[in-house]
Amino acid sequence: MNATELTIPETGPGLAAQDPASSLAWEAERIEAACQQACEAIAPAWPLDQAIAVNPHWARIGRPVRAVAARMAALGDIKVFPERLHFRQAWEEGRIAADDLAHALATLPAARQAGLTATQCIEALRGSPPLPRLPLLIDVLDDDPARDRRLSWRQAITHQVSQTCAAYFDEQQADWQPEREQDLYGFWRDTLTHDHGIGVLMGLPALGRRLGALPATRQEAERWVLQRLGLPREVWADYLEAVLLTVNGWASWCAYLGWQARLAGRGDAHLRDLLAIRLAWGAILLDCKEDASARRAFAALQAEWRHAPSLFAQAEDLLLMDEVWQVALEAGYQRQLARKLQAAATPAATDAGQPDVEVQAAFCIDVRSEPLRRALETSWPAVRTIGFAGFFGLPIAYAPLGTAMHRPQLPGLLAPALTVTDRITRRDGAAPDERGQDGARRARARRFAWSERWLAATRWPGAGFSTVEAAGMGYLGKLGQWLRPSARQRVRSDLAGLPDRYRALCRPALDGMDIGDKTAVAGRVLHAMGLDGCLAPLVLLVGHGSQSANNAHAAALDCGACCGQTGEVNARVLAQLLNDPAVREGLRSAGTVIPDGTVFAAALHNTTTDEIEWFDADLLPPAAAARREKLQRAFAQSCDQVRRERAARLGLDPRAGHERLLDAYRRRANDGAQTRPEWGLAGNASFIIAPRSRTRGAVLDGRSFLHDYDAAGDTDGSVLELLMTAPMVVTNWINWQYHASTCDPARLGSGNKVLHNVVGGRIGVFEGNGGDLRIGLSRQSLHDGKRWMHEPLRLTVVIDAPADRIEAIIARHAAVRDLLENGWLHLWRCEGARLFRRAGGGWQDLGLEAPQPD
Numbered sequence: 001m002n003a004t005e006l007t008i009p010e011t012g013p014g015l016a017a018q019d020p021a022s023s024l025a026w027e028a029e030r031i032e033a034a035c036q037q038a039c040e041a042i043a044p045a046w047p048l049d050q051a052i053a054v055n056p057h058w059a060r061i062g063r064p065v066r067a068v069a070a071r072m073a074a075l076g077d078i079k080v081f082p083e084r085l086h087f088r089q090a091w092e093e094g095r096i097a098a099d100d101l102a103h104a105l106a107t108l109p110a111a112r113q114a115g116l117t118a119t120q121c122i123e124a125l126r127g128s129p130p131l132p133r134l135p136l137l138i139d140v141l142d143d144d145p146a147r148d149r150r151l152s153w154r155q156a157i158t159h160q161v162s163q164t165c166a167a168y169f170d171e172q173q174a175d176w177q178p179e180r181e182q183d184l185y186g187f188w189r190d191t192l193t194h195d196h197g198i199g200v201l202m203g204l205p206a207l208g209r210r211l212g213a214l215p216a217t218r219q220e221a222e223r224w225v226l227q228r229l230g231l232p233r234e235v236w237a238d239y240l241e242a243v244l245l246t247v248n249g250w251a252s253w254c255a256y257l258g259w260q261a262r263l264a265g266r267g268d269a270h271l272r273d274l275l276a277i278r279l280a281w282g283a284i285l286l287d288c289k290e291d292a293s294a295r296r297a298f299a300a301l302q303a304e305w306r307h308a309p310s311l312f313a314q315a316e317d318l319l320l321m322d323e324v325w326q327v328a329l330e331a332g333y334q335r336q337l338a339r340k341l342q343a344a345a346t347p348a349a350t351d352a353g354q355p356d357v358e359v360q361a362a363f364c365i366d367v368r369s370e371p372l373r374r375a376l377e378t379s380w381p382a383v384r385t386i387g388f389a390g391f392f393g394l395p396i397a398y399a400p401l402g403t404a405m406h407r408p409q410l411p412g413l414l415a416p417a418l419t420v421t422d423r424i425t426r427r428d429g430a431a432p433d434e435r436g437q438d439g440a441r442r443a444r445a446r447r448f449a450w451s452e453r454w455l456a457a458t459r460w461p462g463a464g465f466s467t468v469e470a471a472g473m474g475y476l477g478k479l480g481q482w483l484r485p486s487a488r489q490r491v492r493s494d495l496a497g498l499p500d501r502y503r504a505l506c507r508p509a510l511d512g513m514d515i516g517d518k519t520a521v522a523g524r525v526l527h528a529m530g531l532d533g534c535l536a537p538l539v540l541l542v543g544h545g546s547q548s549a550n551n552a553h554a555a556a557l558d559c560g561a562c563c564g565q566t567g568e569v570n571a572r573v574l575a576q577l578l579n580d581p582a583v584r585e586g587l588r589s590a591g592t593v594i595p596d597g598t599v600f601a602a603a604l605h606n607t608t609t610d611e612i613e614w615f616d617a618d619l620l621p622p623a624a625a626a627r628r629e630k631l632q633r634a635f636a637q638s639c640d641q642v643r644r645e646r647a648a649r650l651g652l653d654p655r656a657g658h659e660r661l662l663d664a665y666r667r668r669a670n671d672g673a674q675t676r677p678e679w680g681l682a683g684n685a686s687f688i689i690a691p692r693s694r695t696r697g698a699v700l701d702g703r704s705f706l707h708d709y710d711a712a713g714d715t716d717g718s719v720l721e722l723l724m725t726a727p728m729v730v731t732n733w734i735n736w737q738y739h740a741s742t743c744d745p746a747r748l749g750s751g752n753k754v755l756h757n758v759v760g761g762r763i764g765v766f767e768g769n770g771g772d773l774r775i776g777l778s779r780q781s782l783h784d785g786k787r788w789m790h791e792p793l794r795l796t797v798v799i800d801a802p803a804d805r806i807e808a809i810i811a812r813h814a815a816v817r818d819l820l821e822n823g824w825l826h827l828w829r830c831e832g833a834r835l836f837r838r839a840g841g842g843w844q845d846l847g848l849e850a851p852q853p854d
Contacts, residue, residue: 172761249773364390519586543567
């Protein structure tokens with residue numbers, strides 16, 4: 001039998017005999033459905049300059065976590081639960097107590113049904129059972145005796161496909177660009193036919209002669225391969241998903257392009273092209289094998305995949321023990337969290353006897369804000385802090401003055417509806433300075449032009465050494481910044497290219513909105529923040545951003561709620577909007593009164609150094625300016641306290657003097673060799689949607705997202721619905737990116753930061769010079785060289801709201817329901833000082849008080 005004549009899948013019942021055309025159409029529909037289903041399983045990965053955390057299993061949340069873990073193990077050798085070694089260490093060190101294990105066994109239905117005991121679970125920590133793995137066609141074909149002396153075909157194919165994608169998608173980095181008149185599949189096909197080295201790397205010197213049979217289009221390639229594989233139709237989508245997982249990084253990039261296209265109301269075929277490319281490689285290699293070898297490979301492949309459903313079930317059973325330990329690990333943290341929340345809810349911890357509020361300070365819900373909020377309220381009790389999503393509810397994109405950039409400043413779940421541009425204003429802020437606007441634009445354009453010429457001169461082949469020679473001693477300044485990092489403050493990159501005389505006068509402003517639209521936006525934001533009823537004389541909007549040098553993943557340390565940007569633009573625009581007399585008058589007419597004496601101001605929390613940077617302070621009236629000075633003194637004390645709390649985790653001396661410690665943080669931030677400028681959101685474990693009184697004074701260790709919410713002021717539940725469908729999803733994405741990067745750093749993390757090479761200027765990174773595009777967090781963001789700094793716990797969401805209101809929202813939103821019912825997060829509810837957990841579709845007592853299994 002010739003390889004090209006091997007088994008073709010069955011057609012629909014009776015169709016082949018009755019109508020060949022109908023049979024072909026029926027088969028084409030099923031191929032289309034299988035390919036689409038496989039592509040829909042891939043979560044997107046945002047580019048480096050707009051980095052947001054993503055749950056890599058987001059498209060799989062319709063299945064229980066353990067079922068997904070079984071599939072990922074079988075399809076891609078990907079780990080979803082932590083290694084058992086991690087559980088064993090937690091058990092031996094006491095982070096998991098006997099009560100936690102008992103709680104897991106008592107509350108996990110599958111563990112009760114299986115009759116698991118604590119003794120069995122402890123015994124299981126000695127090692128991990130081998131999980132079944134389903135092969136691909138390239139795996140069973142790669143069977144010649146010389147395979148140990150060359151790259152495996154899987155590695156070689158991943159490298160070739162990855163390099164092709166890097167060339168195709170790069171629009172910013174390489175000066176020598178390839179022609180891209182074709183789609184991705186056509187570009188790959190043309191590239192491969194001109195690649196005379198890949199056959200040698202794979203031990204197939206005659207490979208080039210086999211390429212003539214490559215189908216001309218993606219659709220033909222899909223049919224060509226699936227018809228030849230002879231697999232049962234019910235496993236087609238699973239096989240195709242396994243194929244995509246071999247290039248999961250590039251698949252995630254293509255999924256991002258598709259995500260953006262859908263937000264814009266368009267379609268995108270890049271992911272389907274990538275799938276066809278990987279499928280076609282298997283068929284090419286099939287043609288390189290002798291008939292007998294091809295038959296053996298087909299027999300092995302079909303035998304394995306015929307039993308795929310039972311293999312998934314087998315893996316799921318083997319992973320039950322891991323799920324028990326995952327729940328036990330989480331119970332250890334949850335027990336502490338419950339105690340802290342119950343202590344904070346006691347009468348002694350309420351607002352009774354508190355001084356009048358002079359300042360309300362709204363921070364992002366980011367876990368790095370929690371220690372600073374706690375310290376600030378202690379430093380000046382007249383300050384009330386508020387937690388709110390860091391994009392401050394503004395659906396905006398930012399277009400810096402004199403540039404073609406159009407940068408999203410909101411969560412990746414959403415598309416921007418408004419545009420913010422820069423405006424050069426006079427010192428009093430009363431009106432724009434048109435002459436200054438034109439002058440600033442021309443000056444920035446000239447500086448960017450000179451900068452581009454310099455950069456271009458360094459990118460031509462062989463230019464690296466000649467550039468340094470031409471620069472001479474002037475280049476030593478650049479080198480000196482690496483050898484001896486300075487203690488300078490954060491540099492605002494949005495002001496790059498602007499002469500100094502314009503910088504203090506350049507302010508972002510909403511463009512193209514009438515007063516009615518501005519008033520509507522302002523009213524919605526105030527209501528969502530709970531500020532439409534009571535306002536302090538000074539309301540500070542605090543965005544946040546990070547500071548690091550030589551860091552390809554710098555945006556991942558900025559605000560994920562602002563699409564990997566700092567919160568500066570959003571905070572400044574909202575303050576400006578709420579200070580606008582015309583907007584205030586419109587709000588008054590609509591029933592929302594901002595007192596005449598209330599002033600809104602904007603600032604930024606530098607999460608690397610724990611400093612506060614103010615914006616537009618020159619526009620504050622005298623009373624607000626005086627209050628700002630008092631608040632700044634409180635910030636100085638509270639920021640110093642937080643720096644001391646964080647110092648030990650960064651290897652700094654918490655006993656150092658104030659200025660010396662601050663200088664140490666700044667030098668760390670400016671050190672181009674520093675791979676761990678800060679720990680970001682490592683350790684995140686809970687999301688609390690409740691009034692601040694629920695958490696005020698509780699030491700939550702920088703592990704909790706805190707969003708203020710008052711159920712009494714949300715009678716229709718609309719604010720809670722927004723919180724459960726947006727911030728709760730965003731925090732799930734953050735939590736699972738950290739979880740996945742810790743549990744499987746080789747496949748769902750980006751590897752060693754020291755070895756990273758940026759791809760396409762902004763697309764992502766390679767670890768070294770090839771392999772797949774790496775997604776997720778680097779090892780240095782999770783591990784300090786001795787131990788993991790992030791503990792892989794699923795998020796515990798705590799909501800202070802009536803049960804019926806929460807249940808109504810769950811019933812209306814399938815994604816929220818999937819997250820809860822399939823175990824992608826935990827949900828608790830507050831009722832007075834009591835806490836309830838959602839389980840089995842209902843609410844039960846928390847049950848963390850040393851329960852016994854049934």
